Amino acid sequence: MAQPVLEWQAGTVTEIRPETRQTKSFTLALPKWMAHRAGMHYDVRLTAPDGYQTERSYSVASAPERVGLVELTVERIEAGEVSPYLHDVLVTGDQLEVRGPIGGYFVWEVARGGPLLLIGGGSGVVPLMAMLRHRAAQHATLPARILYSTRTPDDVIYRQELDALAAGDRGFEAFFTFTRQAPPGWTGYRRRIDAAMLGEVIKPFGTQARIYVCGPTLLVEAVATALVQMGLPIEQIRTERFGPTGV
């Protein structure tokens, strides 16, 4: 197993792309880039002139097949310390101190096989997107589904890309659920993820599914509990809790 680069390095911001009102994707060129596995994250560290430092972790959104760079998709938290800086101050050409890739527990690679069920809430979709991008880059045919919960349609990150992936790949389907407001004419789910919804989405995969759940802690707790109660083996369920951001 390759050892990740443990030291901090200065990445250069090469692109900043708005995804939704509250999220942006930051592409960083890394001098000491090392291939991550989908699901891993980087730590980002800011240092003020007086020496004050603060760190946060952000999941990598890009596939490892994109050599030399990582893309981090970050939700702007109003009361946050780091995300407002990234959104409001950082510009292309700036340097950002990062360390990684980190976190071999919450990873998926094509070699692990499927069928693959990804369940995300809010910005929890980011590491799941890396998994889907990796699957696409490898032209894998193993079946995959994503169940993605957001408050409103405007909060769906990567919507166009997910729709395009689903349209072009018979092995992949995307399911969306909205907890506050659905699009006009929406016939899909419009509630918090619950056991009934999980049962429907997982049906074709049965107990074989490899499941990844990521998002706000309360969503992850509820989903993981429901999955276990439905009889899914706990070894097949991997979770990553993001803390209190709402969904």
Add this chain to the structure above:
Amino acid sequence: MAGLISRGFLGRRRPAEVENRLPPGQYLVTDWPVLSAGPTPHTPLDKWSFTMDGLVRKPVTWSWDDFQKLPTQTYTVDISCVTKWTKLDMTWLGVSVDTLLEAVQVEPTGKYVMAYSDGGYTTNVPLDEMTKGQAFVAYQFGDKPLEPVHGGPARLVVPHLYFWKSAKWIRGLRFMEENEPGFWEQLGYHIHGDPWKEERYSGD
């Protein structure tokens, strides 16, 4: 631990108008950050008790109802957490440790106190820093019952020390001969914890 200086990043601020009320290295908050070492305990009030034991002539225990009958005071104090936030003018209603001490006879050797809580948390304070109004057991914040996330039904408050000494979900005080380290003191935090001397870590 030097790092690349992040262009345009200014860190936390210390407003000039309260500068002299903020201990060194602290920044001002106006909300109340939730910090915890574990899940919120939920001891029902009919099972709750508060005990003073250890080096005392005879241990004493109060039920919630009995505790409510003890005389209370209102305290308005500034609170500093070792994680660097300070909140000014927090108002509490609680029972002074002086009042609680009237119910026990502490042995002469009982110079230190270990506060212990639901969930296994402990923290140590010298007895002479809990008397003369320096510490109280609070069960109201503002005019409302203390919320469980902030330590309710009752927590210790020792305002002159870092807030980790103000044990949430407190269930008792144990009097001891030595200044034994509690939960965080065992793991690198300062045995005393005075924010004005910036006693954050052992060796400070």
Add this chain to the structure above:
Amino acid sequence: MNMDDADMNTALMVDGNAVAGQLMDVFGRDMTMAVARCAGCAREAEMGALMAFTHSPGVVLRCPACQAAIARIVETPSAIYIEARGATFLRLPR
């Protein structure tokens, strides 16, 4: 964890993934896949799956089954403290 008791404290809880960088500082390698056996209830879980309380003077990693403290980490300017008496063992994959 009983979701009826969910509150801000629960919402703030994360898991071992969130402290992977800190664990790397201590152990010099990714520890999220290391398996910890709880000294309290004998349940085994990967460290990435442990409950993590990070809004705290230090990090406390707890057993997802019985909530006992498995490990605690404190970072001071001059040192990192770690205590893992709550683990019967940590098993690191090669």
